[in-house]
Amino acid sequence: MALSDIRRVLISDSLAPACAHILRSQGGIEVTEEPGLSPxxxxxxxxxxxGLIVRSATKVTSDVxxxxxxxxxxxxxxxxxxxxxxxxxxxxGIIVMNTPTGNSISAAELTCGLILSLSRQIPQAASSMKQGKWDRKKYMGSELHGKTLGILGLGRIGKEVATRMQSFQMKTIGYDPIIPPEVTAEFGVQQFSLEEIWGQCDYITVHTPLLPSTTGLVNDATFSKCKxxxxxxxxxxxxxxxxxxxxxxxESGQCGGAGLDVFTExxxxxxxxxxxxxxxxLPHLGASTHEAQNRCGEEVALQIVDLVKDRALLGAVNAPALTKAFSPETKPWIRLGEALGRLFHYLLPEVRGEIQVTTxxxxxxxxxxxxxxxxxxxxxxxxxxxxxxxNACIFAKDVGIQVTSYHSLDSSETALEVSGGGLCLTGGLSGGAPCLSQIGASDFxxxxxxxxxxxxxxxxxxxxxxxxxxxxxxxxxQTLHVSEGYTVAEISAPLSDLSALGSCLQITLPA
Structure with a gap:
């Protein structure tokens, strides 16, 4: 079945009611809500x-x-x-999607709150008051004005933190391996290498995904380089x-305080x-606002509805290349690509090595x-x-086939060519339907x-x-096509016996 053929969805964590409502009313999807399911x-x-919709509680393992x-x-x-x-x-072959914007504001505001709380020891002082104490001298704080904030990760949340803390006249610097320095300069963040950042910062906040390259990003070695x-x-x-x-x-005093909303365990x-x-x-409260929960629930539901309606694929974590594949305009070309691949397999079943897709x-x-x-x-x-x-390209690589793409400017005609192993197939659309126009040098x-x-x-x-x-x-x-070197007949039903037809291939393609 197609990736967009989504009829039943399980919601296994607590989400805003808007999520299920949108899935049912706009997508015609049957929804089951069972937060707290055991593994x-x-x-x-x-x-x-x-489909499965989760927050952070459900562990979606390989077994699941x-x-x-x-x-x-x-x-x-x-x-x-x-x-x-x-x-x-x-x-x-399962799409993993997230809602990259849904909780950005809430997470940024919490970060800013922790920076303020650290600077003035607000939670500690409040707790002391509840114990009947009046510790004015103990909780001497420091201003944020003129201090330097280092932001590691300058995506949506990092940007929101920067613009807010600039209102306290903090100097904002940062590091991001993907976002260009000229982009972050537009929202007031000067980028440095990691080696250059550590010694400049009074405060450091991290806003990166957890990857092998970011695990332990702040460690003994980096603390030793800090103020x-x-x-x-x-x-x-x-x-x-x-x-x-x-x-x-x-314990050593090298770090003067920490605000932690998340933990390894x-x-x-x-x-x-x-x-x-x-x-x-804090107990992982970054997205725990009514606004963020409503926004994330609505956003994830609308993304799935767009997928079901073949309108768009948004928020795909493991298939970003497919974001352009879900539209009425591209669907016939996907069918053509699959059909040419099938025909190629029939003609060269043992092909290996590079297959080039030229558009x-x-x-x-x-x-x-x-x-x-x-x-x-x-x-x-x-x-x-x-x-x-x-996953098709991954599995192709596993069997020794490397599928590559190239866009040629040699022709203004919209066409798709698949070549490799001495074979070349060219096709296009006729009346919106996939068709073959050429095998090698033989034109139909x-x-x-x-x-x-x-x-x-x-x-x-x-x-x-x-x-x-x-x-x-x-x-x-139904039709007969003859070119120099090839003959193709379209027939109404498959034949069980081809022995009378000589060296004939019977090819079944999706309608």
């Missing part, structure tokens, strides 16, 4: 659903993704997807700041940081990535795996429809034998 119950039920034989999409109502085995989802008394904030993901290193820095069993007097710790015409200028996936689906038609646009005078059942000869067909075989099988000849 065992999720495993036993997931096989009945095409394998058991979900109908799953097309796992949607995270929030930014991080570290509770989803993204690699396993990709292998199983003595630097204060750190983590409202992103537990593990970006090395918790053991942070504790050592707090949640809830943390080791309470050394939670109980430390210089640490403000021409302005309409296909940025289509190479998803058309590679479409062609790979056709090449892998006999695979026993669940092959679709998400009229387009060959690429759906239903085709008979193909590498030379001229014996028409008398063909008519006889069709009559015997109760099939009809």
């Amino acid at each position: 065992q119950d999720l495993l036993s039920q997931i096989q009945d659903y095409d 993704l394998t058991a979900g034989t109908r799953l097309k999409v796992v949607a995270r109502a929030g930014t991080g997807v570290d509770n989803v085995d993204v690699d396993a989802a990709t292998q199983n 003595r008394g630097v204060q750190v904030i983590n409202c992103a993901r537990g593990g970006i700041i090395d918790e053991a290193a942070l504790l050592r820095a707090l 949640e809830p943390p069993r080791d309470r050394a940081l939670v109980d430390h007097p210089l640490v403000i710790s 021409t015409g302005g309409a296909l200028k940025n289509s190479g990535s998803f058309l590679c996936s479409a062609v790979a689906i056709g090449l892998l038609q006999n695979s026993d795996k669940k092959v679709n646009l998400v 005078k009229s387009p060959v429809s690429l759906n239903g059942t085709l008979l193909l000869w590498r030379d001229e067909a014996n028409l008398l034998k063909l008519i006889g075989a069709l009559a015997a099988a109760g099939s009809r000849l």
